[in-house]
Amino acid sequence: MGEIFVLVEHRQGKIRDITYEMLGAGEKLASQQGTSSTAVLLGHHVKTFAEELALRISKVLVVEDAQLEHFNSILYQKVLASLIAKHQPLLTLIGHTAFGMDLAPSLSAEMGLPLVTDCIGLSFEASRLKALRSIYGGKVNADVSLRESQGYMATLRPGVFRPAVPGEKKGGIIIEPSPLHGATDIKMFVEYIEAPLTGEDITQAEIIVSVGQGIGGPEHIPMIEEVARNLGGVLACSRPVVDRNWLPKERQVGVSGKTVKPKVYLAIGISGAFQHVTAMQGSETIIAINKDPRAPIFGVADYGIVDDFQNVIPILREKTKGTK
Amino acid sequence: MKTDPKTFVQDYHLNGCIQCGMCTGGCPVKFRSPLNMRRLVRETSSTANPSSLFKRPELWACTTCSTCSLRCPAGVKSVELIMGIRNFLANQGEVPSTIRDALENTLLQGNPWGRFRDRRADWAKDLGVKVLGEEASDTLLYVGCAPSYDPRVQNVSTALVKIFQKAELDFGILGKKESCCGNEIKRMGEQALFKKLSKDNTNLFKKSGIKRIITLSPHCFNAFKNEYPDLAIPVQHYTQVLADLIETGKIKMSKASDVPVTYQDPCFLGKQNLVFDEPRKILTSIPGLKFVEMERTRQRSLCCEGGGGRMWAEGSTEGTRNGEIRIKEALALGAKVMATSCPFCLLTLEDAAKISGMTDRIAVKDISELVAEALEA
Amino acid sequence: MNIVVCVKRIPKTAEADIFIEKDGRDIKKDHLVFYLNDWDGYAVREAALLKERYGGEVTVITVGPEESKEVLTRCLAMGADRALRVEEPPDLDGHLTAEILSAVIKNQSFDLILTGVQAEDDNAGQVGVELAQMLGLPHAAIVTHIEMTGDKARVRRELEGGIDEVVELKLPAVLTIQTGINEPKYVSLAAILDAEDKEIKDLGTGEIGLSPGKTPDTKTDRVFFPPVTKTAEILKGSPEDVVKQLTEIIKKKKGS
Numbered sequence: 001m002g003e004i005f006v007l008v009e010h011r012q013g014k015i016r017d018i019t020y021e022m023l024g025a026g027e028k029l030a031s032q033q034g035t036s037s038t039a040v041l042l043g044h045h046v047k048t049f050a051e052e053l054a055l056r057i058s059k060v061l062v063v064e065d066a067q068l069e070h071f072n073s074i075l076y077q078k079v080l081a082s083l084i085a086k087h088q089p090l091l092t093l094i095g096h097t098a099f100g101m102d103l104a105p106s107l108s109a110e111m112g113l114p115l116v117t118d119c120i121g122l123s124f125e126a127s128r129l130k131a132l133r134s135i136y137g138g139k140v141n142a143d144v145s146l147r148e149s150q151g152y153m154a155t156l157r158p159g160v161f162r163p164a165v166p167g168e169k170k171g172g173i174i175i176e177p178s179p180l181h182g183a184t185d186i187k188m189f190v191e192y193i194e195a196p197l198t199g200e201d202i203t204q205a206e207i208i209v210s211v212g213q214g215i216g217g218p219e220h221i222p223m224i225e226e227v228a229r230n231l232g233g234v235l236a237c238s239r240p241v242v243d244r245n246w247l248p249k250e251r252q253v254g255v256s257g258k259t260v261k262p263k264v265y266l267a268i269g270i271s272g273a274f275q276h277v278t279a280m281q282g283s284e285t286i287i288a289i290n291k292d293p294r295a296p297i298f299g300v301a302d303y304g305i306v307d308d309f310q311n312v313i314p315i316l317r318e319k320t321k322g323t324k
Numbered sequence: 325m326k327t328d329p330k331t332f333v334q335d336y337h338l339n340g341c342i343q344c345g346m347c348t349g350g351c352p353v354k355f356r357s358p359l360n361m362r363r364l365v366r367e368t369s370s371t372a373n374p375s376s377l378f379k380r381p382e383l384w385a386c387t388t389c390s391t392c393s394l395r396c397p398a399g400v401k402s403v404e405l406i407m408g409i410r411n412f413l414a415n416q417g418e419v420p421s422t423i424r425d426a427l428e429n430t431l432l433q434g435n436p437w438g439r440f441r442d443r444r445a446d447w448a449k450d451l452g453v454k455v456l457g458e459e460a461s462d463t464l465l466y467v468g469c470a471p472s473y474d475p476r477v478q479n480v481s482t483a484l485v486k487i488f489q490k491a492e493l494d495f496g497i498l499g500k501k502e503s504c505c506g507n508e509i510k511r512m513g514e515q516a517l518f519k520k521l522s523k524d525n526t527n528l529f530k531k532s533g534i535k536r537i538i539t540l541s542p543h544c545f546n547a548f549k550n551e552y553p554d555l556a557i558p559v560q561h562y563t564q565v566l567a568d569l570i571e572t573g574k575i576k577m578s579k580a581s582d583v584p585v586t587y588q589d590p591c592f593l594g595k596q597n598l599v600f601d602e603p604r605k606i607l608t609s610i611p612g613l614k615f616v617e618m619e620r621t622r623q624r625s626l627c628c629e630g631g632g633g634r635m636w637a638e639g640s641t642e643g644t645r646n647g648e649i650r651i652k653e654a655l656a657l658g659a660k661v662m663a664t665s666c667p668f669c670l671l672t673l674e675d676a677a678k679i680s681g682m683t684d685r686i687a688v689k690d691i692s693e694l695v696a697e698a699l700e701a
Numbered sequence: 702m703n704i705v706v707c708v709k710r711i712p713k714t715a716e717a718d719i720f721i722e723k724d725g726r727d728i729k730k731d732h733l734v735f736y737l738n739d740w741d742g743y744a745v746r747e748a749a750l751l752k753e754r755y756g757g758e759v760t761v762i763t764v765g766p767e768e769s770k771e772v773l774t775r776c777l778a779m780g781a782d783r784a785l786r787v788e789e790p791p792d793l794d795g796h797l798t799a800e801i802l803s804a805v806i807k808n809q810s811f812d813l814i815l816t817g818v819q820a821e822d823d824n825a826g827q828v829g830v831e832l833a834q835m836l837g838l839p840h841a842a843i844v845t846h847i848e849m850t851g852d853k854a855r856v857r858r859e860l861e862g863g864i865d866e867v868v869e870l871k872l873p874a875v876l877t878i879q880t881g882i883n884e885p886k887y888v889s890l891a892a893i894l895d896a897e898d899k900e901i902k903d904l905g906t907g908e909i910g911l912s913p914g915k916t917p918d919t920k921t922d923r924v925f926f927p928p929v930t931k932t933a934e935i936l937k938g939s940p941e942d943v944v945k946q947l948t949e950i951i952k953k954k955k956g957s
Contacts, residue, residue: 117795186871263954303933
């Protein structure tokens with residue numbers, strides 16, 4: 001039986017956390033199926049990565065190439081296509097991330113392998129891959145099965161699977177020759193752009209009061225910002241609030257915004273979609289105010305108020321006046 | 325429905341304008357915004373290409389209180405001009421983003437707040453209210469969007485239901501079949517959507533077999549009474565109904581608390597539809613209630629800035645809101661309660677009391693809430 | 702610059718009450734309001750803006766039931782010139798959708814194909830990038846900014862943590878569009894009513910030259926409400942009581 005491939009995701013000199021989560025998931029699946037898992041590492045000067053990974057997995061396949069210094073879906077796909085053709089893995093795991101979403105679907109179409117994306121659970125039923133997915137904004141889960149195939153592909157949702165921990169034994173590192181013949185001119189990496197730091201740095205705050213599109217309109221924001229200040233904290237928000245220009249991007253807590261770990265995170269009118277939750281679930285105490293008792297946020301929060309925020313926040317504002 | 329700004333001069337009698345300035349003189353947002361109706365009429369009638377005048381944020385500051393049109397001695401249709409301009413802009417998609425959201429929400433969910441249609445009547449679920457379609461009634465209580473979904477205004481809906489039930493007035497609501505009346509939709513410029521709402525609502529009312537409509541909001545009252553072309557069903561605002569119930573002895577109120585109460589005439593009930601006396605009759609019938617009149621009263625009532633789409637857009641207004649001015653006026657009279665009979669007045673005035681930090685000195689209440697309190701006492 | 706935009710009609714579930722069908726294979730949808738997938742709306746608007754700048758024509762395509770025509774009408778009101786609907790087969794997933802779109806699009810002339818990053822219902826994020834591969838085109842996913850430079854497109858891709866990646870692609874290419882890339886314009890009912898007069902082409906899967914035997918790669922066996930693992934402690938009482946408890950919790954957790 002083929003092994004389980006785990007594509008290592010790294011950027012700007014760091015292995016990203018999703019990699020360790022996939023290693024953990026891959027190892028578990030491999031032992032269930034009586035096979036092994038292998039980290040697949042593409043890059044340039046990535047020897048130290050390989051060493052680090054070898055502590056968490058029994059085999060690391062490395063393809064070193066100057067062209068692989070920065071992620072480029074065309075080049076990554078070329079390399080992976082040749083590795084998959086050669087090794088015929090049972091399953092290839094890729095992160096459901098900005099890199100993974102740019103790569104996995106096209107790779108699956110090229111190889112003719114069935115793909116399931118954004119999985120929060122994976123299992124085999126005999127030789128058939130099954131996945132658990134979260135749909136309809138997190139309100140519903142779905143059991144999905146893939147068509148029978150010699151090989152499968154899946155992208156995993158970050159922040160869900162338990163990461164592999166470093167062990168005693170050191171796995172083997174195998175260098176594979178690069179199948180690339182120079183650069184590609186149809187898609188080229190140009191540069192990374194960091195978000196400029198303007199205004200308040202919400203990542204440093206101890207108390208964050210965060211608003212979602214559930215507040216219905218920007219006219220409520222001044223009152224909520226006042227509450228935030230009264231509590232000695234800062235105002236933040238979820239992505240839809242930024243998309244609608246109710247608040248600037250620097251206030252956004254989310255996968256594509258900032259990750260925060262305050263002492264208190266008060267989420268108002270935020271449903272709890274995972275792209276937001278991922279970026280604040282490290283908060284010490286999470287309190288959610290939402291009129292929908294089924295909002296996914298209540299599965300993450302420590303305390304909850306099931307009510308329209310307009311019933312609660314005005315009273316909170318009165319009560320916190322002059323407490324700063 | 326193509327709006328051509330070149331027809332505005334004719335459509336709105338702009339050539340009759342004598343530039344007297346009565347319009348701007350009475351405009352409730354003139355101190356808060358660059359909006360100048362007199363100048364707008366002049367510019368629109370004297371330029372060859374009026375549409376160049378319209379990309380101004382202050383055009384969205386107008387509350388459509390209609391003071392300008394009502395006072396114009398020359399028959400210029402000023403507020404209608406604003407609505408025509410907004411229609412022209414809306415058809416091109418040129419509306420502020422919050423107005424866009426309110427309009428899209430109304431098309432999709434039947435209310436500008438974007439709330440789930442199926443939950444429109446949740447506020448009434450434990451009140452034993454008839455839902456037309458399941459049960460029959462001759463009288464429709466048309467609730468409205470804010471009174472259905474806004475938690476503060478739901479108190480008003482509940483109070484009114486309790487009063488009607490105590491008075492044994494038979495009525496039903498439409499429940500989740502109720503859709504926005506469209507009054508504000510039209511004023512935000514969406515004439516096509518207003519036309520659709522008025523057609524669909526008229527058919528729904530006719531199909532339900534009702535013989536009279538009572539509205540909670542003066543805005544809905546105005547739309548049904550004056551702007552629905554084919555609605556041959558009599559419409560009343562709830563204050564007209566309550567005044568009658570009190571006069572005929574169907575409502576009995578015991579002693580209320582001995583506080584001075586003043587009253588904000590809503591633009592869509594008062595100056596536009598001339599319903600001034602009934603709310604006062606109700607208030608002065610509440611035992612112990614001391615009624616005090618503000619100086620700017622009846623036709624001169626100062627618009628709360630809730631109408632004309634202002635619940636969804638500021639139109640670049642700046643400075644002290646009219647609501648805060650009204651609260652100050654009420655306090656100066658020694659009033660402890662500001663009574664209203666419109667959901668938008670209720671919300672804007674209560675907000676103003678909070679912003680001014682005056683909530684311990686004055687409460688803002690709907691007339692129905694005052695009557696309901698007096699019933700229980 | 703000719704642009705093709707692939708769009709999807711989906712139910713609005715954010716504010717709605719969700720119920721599961723008796724057979725457990727999908728949610729009940731009769732009481733839900735349907736509309737244009739949010740990401741696709743940004744893609745159509747972006748296409749309209751590119752058309753304003755560079756000229757050309759915009760074609761929108763959807764794979765869906767008869768009712769999907771209403772989202773195509775909306776796209777026509779937003780500036781699209783042509784609309785096509787392919788009748789959806791009884792079993793459909795992202796992979797098969799990409800196959801169908803590929804069969805339709807490969808015979809068209811275009812410089813750019815846009816799709817939304819993902820759909821709000823299944824959030825798979827698969828169709829655009831698979832479509833690119835099937836058409837033999839370069840692609841970039843999660844695009845927040847597009848700049849045309851001759852025969853190339855320089856785009857920004859949104860990565861995690863507030864970082865963007867800039868890549869350059871040779872046209873024709875496929876871009877999946879992220880929300881917030883532009884300011885959505887209001888689409889008036891008058892514009893929609895006008896657009897209803899425009900023709901929408903209907904095609905069956907048999908008419909698009911789709912190779913026989915194309916089937917979905919995945920199947921949904923069952924949907925269910927997520928199990929309640931952790932629950933928040935819900936504060937009870939009147940709003941005043943609740944706020945009192947809330948301020949005490951915050952004070953305690955704030956520490957000093």
